[in-house]
Amino acid sequence: MKAVITVIGKDQVGIIADVSAACARFSVNILEITQSVLDAYFAMIMIAEIKDLSCSFSDFADTLSALGKEKNLEIRCMHEDIFSSMHTI
16 A cells, blocks of 8 residues: 655755654655755655554554644645545546
8 A cells, every 4th residue: 555645845954854754653665756846845745655554544644744734844645545536537
């Protein structure tokens, strides 16, 4: 199972490190990552493997959201099943 993690906000030092550390803490493996800085804004999308997730998916998503609030970022985590359903006709 996979998750799509998005991060958007003002660029600052340590964004990738903070999100990666949160993933590692819950046994989430980052499979792919793309990021860019547009003007002063940071945007990142991660695809992560969550089959070994050490807590509920909801708790993991809430932890990332709380990290985002702490760092003044918008961090969202969507299960691949929801993401796939949204983009299937």
